[in-house]
Amino acid sequence: MSEFLDLEAQDGIRMAWNVIPGTKQDAINCVVPVSAIFTPLKPNPTIPVLPYAPLRCRMCRSILNPFSVVDFVAKIWVCPFCFQRNHFPQHYYTISENNLPAELFPQFTTVEYASTAETGPVVPPVFLFVVDTCMIEEEIGYLKSALAQAIELLPDQSLVGFITFGTYVQVHELGFGLLPKSYVFKGTKEVTKEQILDQMSFFAGKTKPTTGVIAGARDGLSTESIARFLLPASECEFVLNSVIEELQRDPWPVPADKRSSRCTGVALSVAASLLGVCVPGSGARIMAFVGGPSTEGPGSIVSKSLSEPIRSHKDLNKGSAPLYNKAVKFYEDISKQLVNQGHVLDLFACALDQVGVAEMKVAVERTGGIVVLAESFGHSVFKDSLRRIFQSSDNDLDLSFNGIFEINCSKDVKIQGIIGPCTSLEKKSPLSSDTIVGQGNTSAWKMCGLDRKTSLCLIFDIAKKDGSDSIGQSANDQFYFQFLTYYQHHEGQMRLRATTLSRKWVAGSGGVQELIAGFDQEAAAAVMARLVSFKMEAEVQSLFCWM
Secondary structure, three states, X not given: OHHHHHHHHHHOEEEOEOEEEOOHHHHHHOOOOOEEEEOOOOOOOOOOEEOOOOOEOOXXXXXXXXXXXXXXXXXXXXXXXXXXXXXOOHHHOOOEXXXXXXXXXXXXXXXXXXXXXXXXXOOOOEEEEEEEOOOOHHHHHHHHHHHHHHHHHOOOOOEEEEEEEOOEEEEEOOOOOOOOOEEEEEOOOOOOHHHHHHHOOOOOOOOOOOOOOOOOHHHOOOHHHHOOOOEEHHHHHHHHHXXXXXXXXXXXXXXXXXXOOOOHHHHHXXXXXXXXXXXXXXXXXXXXXXXXXXXXXXXXXXXXXXXXXXXXXXXXXXXXXXXXXXXXXXXXXXXXXXXXXXEEEEEEEEOOOOOOHHHHHHHHHHHOOOEEEEOOOOOHHHHHHHHHHHOOOOOOOOEEEEEEEEEEEOOOEEEEEEEOOOEEOOOOOOOEOOOOOOEOOOOEEEEEEEEOOOOEEEEEEEOOXXXXXXXXXXXXXXEEEEEEEEEEOOOOOEEEEEEEEEEEEEOOHHHHHHHHHOEOHHHHHHHHHHXXXXXXXXXXXXXXXXX
8 A cells, every 4th residue: 555655645646456457358357447546736846847848759749758768879769658769859969878857767757847938928827706795794794804814815916806796797997996996787698708898998999800809918908908807916905905895785675575686697707708808828716606596697596586496406307497407508608618718617605595506516617616615604614715725835825727638648548538627628539438437538638727636537448459469469568658737837837747657467367466466445446436426417326236
């Protein structure tokens, strides 16, 4: 067990089988699939951070690693994945057995690249607060106190925006410090990027481009127009605290037999479109604080009349929840927009009533967001959870953004999919298995939000056919994985972390003892738990035959 822990500490991975079944039938007989729990940003102070770009294979695009075969005389390296021979570039020509770059050191199976040559200007992380005002004054008071504490913990350079919603959605212009100013949107209709551009005067005094996509400063928006709504925390602290202090309950009257008019879906649509206009492709989090069910506009889960109960699990199972499918479809569209933009949705649902997490969960899951459930905004669960997001012993947030995760592996292994906070980028390749588990049919995934503890459950498929020559398909009994994680560091710059691993094949009855010796019970238990929880949503009855 200590050996498995050492491997996890070094590379952030725990595999259920550390010696791999040599054929497809052997893998089926093992019951527990060939799988791994991988933590892409596992903290390790010994990982070198290299200030230059990685060297890639011309054929498969894998990165130079300690398992590459190097010809120091001819200045050639052989890729262990596709066996392509690659020439070293000019700046590697001093390479020798006694002068190796860090990525070829045997102990550096994980390295990180922080090249500044390929990246644009550093953009700090963005936090857009979306606050429900359809609550009693006591709850609003609790929330105001928690928000004020959270804002104090934000790094000074991080950008902050603020939206409130009830019957209408209000986008607060924090850059206008003379008096409180906001733009108001109806809560009955979804808001697009084009409406945001037109109605919020992003091109005031200027000619709006007639063609092309308008998104961010690089596509025609001025930095000044963006700074009206997204400002560094250090510059808007006074204005933001003033807005929070003046928060009041939604002024629209609510009859005794009705629910509050709450347009949660439209508020999130406005937030997603605002970030898509201002900071597309840069790390951002929408932090939604919701105190009840959505009753207005797209994404609503129940009518305003109190005579109509909120849908139950029984209603969902029977298909008798009339608003459910529409709401799920709406939030699926929101999730696609957020994934394309590289942004995260976090949900803080604090109410005795349901708020619609079942409908919204697709947007949270696919963007790598978090969900906090509590009875009240005054509950310690909410307050402690919010504080821990922004607290860190290293004076940073421990939050990373806008990631892409890629897998490369030897030809006899295929990828069934990933269970975890990611979305398939639909990058089909020969590595994709016909069997799909979780987010599959790809070799690349989007991870809009990740931190040092974010872990992924990777499920693999053995492609080797049965037969006496099956082991002979490879040049030796070793095979290889490479995991590439591109992400926006909490300081703003883009980085790439590369982890390359080697494992051993065994086939036939003679390898049973080696299989057993390489079996990690803890990793297998974690993998099976994730598989069960994933399958429960679609295959409830079939689970009882093997649980």
